[in-house]
Amino acid sequence: VKGDHFTxxxxxxxxxxxxxxxxxxxxxxxxxxxxxxxxxxxHLMPGTLVVNDPxxxxxxxxxxxxxxxxxxxxxxxxxxxxxx
Amino acid sequence: xxxxxxAAHVAEALSxxxxxxxxxxxxxxxxxGISRTSLILWEGKxxxxxxxxxxxxxxxxxxxxTITRASPPRRRWPTISCAAGLPVxxxxxxxxxxxxxxxxGGADGLVFVEVKKGAIMPxxxxxxxxxxxxxxxxxxxxxxxxxxxxxxTEMRIDLALVDAPGGSRSSRTRRCTDPIVRFPRxxxxxxxxxxxxxxxxxVAIQMDPIGGIDIAADSTFRIAxxxxxxxxxxxxxxxxxxxxxxxxxxARGWPLTVRR
Numbered sequence: 480v481k482g483d484h485f486t487x488x489x490x491x492x493x494x495x496x497x498x499x500x501x502x503x504x505x506x507x508x509x510x511x512x513x514x515x516x517x518x519x520x521x522h523l524m525p526g527t528l529v530v531n532d533p534x535x536x537x538x539x540x541x542x543x544x545x546x547x548x549x550x551x552x553x554x555x556x557x558x559x560x561x562x563x
Numbered sequence: 564x565x566x567x568x569x570a571a572h573v574a575e576a577l578s579x580x581x582x583x584x585x586x587x588x589x590x591x592x593x594x595x596g597i598s599r600t601s602l603i604l605w606e607g608k609x610x611x612x613x614x615x616x617x618x619x620x621x622x623x624x625x626x627x628x629t630i631t632r633a634s635p636p637r638r639r640w641p642t643i644s645c646a647a648g649l650p651v652x653x654x655x656x657x658x659x660x661x662x663x664x665x666x667x668g669g670a671d672g673l674v675f676v677e678v679k680k681g682a683i684m685p686x687x688x689x690x691x692x693x694x695x696x697x698x699x700x701x702x703x704x705x706x707x708x709x710x711x712x713x714x715x716t717e718m719r720i721d722l723a724l725v726d727a728p729g730g731s732r733s734s735r736t737r738r739c740t741d742p743i744v745r746f747p748r749x750x751x752x753x754x755x756x757x758x759x760x761x762x763x764x765x766v767a768i769q770m771d772p773i774g775g776i777d778i779a780a781d782s783t784f785r786i787a788x789x790x791x792x793x794x795x796x797x798x799x800x801x802x803x804x805x806x807x808x809x810x811x812x813x814a815r816g817w818p819l820t821v822r823r
Contacts, residue, residue: 480823484778485799488818493798495812499764500795504783505771505802516769516802522812525660525698532704534659 658702
């Protein structure tokens with residue numbers, strides 16, 4: 480039931496290297512704080528499976544990634560000096 | 564591909580009579596030491612293999628099996644080659660998750676072969692392969708990124724166990740068809756559901772505050788729910804509680820149980 484959908488145990492601090500899997504799931508904003516967590520979590524690999532892979536989280540900008548699929552997008556111009 | 568075809572490839576690669584290789588393959592299969600899809604040769608004799616993960620469950624690459632062979636006697640790693648019509652792309656390729664001994668295939672599909680000096684009992688093998696297999700998956704994905712279809716390329720990771728020369732211990736062939744994302748799960752083979760439930764994984768979830776999520780729409784919640792159902796242990800923390808201290812990555816958080 481919403482509002483009663485989880486129970487927490489006792490708060491503790493753990494070494495994430497003891498985990499088998501770490502899910503990287505927080506929402507944007509994709510700011511320096513976010514990027515920093517991807518760098519930190521990368522230290523756990525490959526001993527711990529980190530999903531989504533921090534490397535690809537950093538290297539898949541949501542607005543630009545689609546440029547890799549030219550057959551799926553209309554003619555596109557990206558420039559700082561638009562008059563061109 | 565039939566056993567006969569596979570044997571023909573191997574025979575050619577090793578300059579042995581086809582008939583001899585075929586017979587060796589059959590007798591080895593009869594002892595339960597080898598699967599239909601992979602043959603491993605060591606000094607001309609068919610030995611056992613352990614095939615690992617199939618990245619897309621059930622679907623293996625159309626080009627068929629990996630056949631690996633060892634070169635004539637050598638003290639160090641044997642030379643491994645990949646027959647069955649799959650071209651070898653790389654040997655000892657270094658990726659972010661570690662070195663992959665052999666990469667075969669093409670745009671239609673890739674086979675990553677990890678060669679281990681074997682004669683390892685199945686139980687111990689499972690324990691020892693956990694870390695390195697995760698590494699292989701990481702490297703395999705990185706390699707696939709350079710392929711036309713990227714990580715949508717069909718992929719398979721084969722583990723080739725080669726015996727020490729003259730070794731004669733036997734181990735059972737084990738085939739796994741779990742998708743690669745389930746890599747570190749203990750005992751990932753069939754018929755182990757009970758045991759798997761007891762030996763659940765430790766799963767940490769770095770997410771936004773769980774109190775505020777919409778459980779009807781939040782995919783992270785669904786992931787947590789499913790993991791819990793499968794017997795894995797959950798630990799929850801928010802990104803601001805992550806820290807690096809003395810070379811360790813720490814998180815302050817809570818054991819978590821979820822419900823709907």
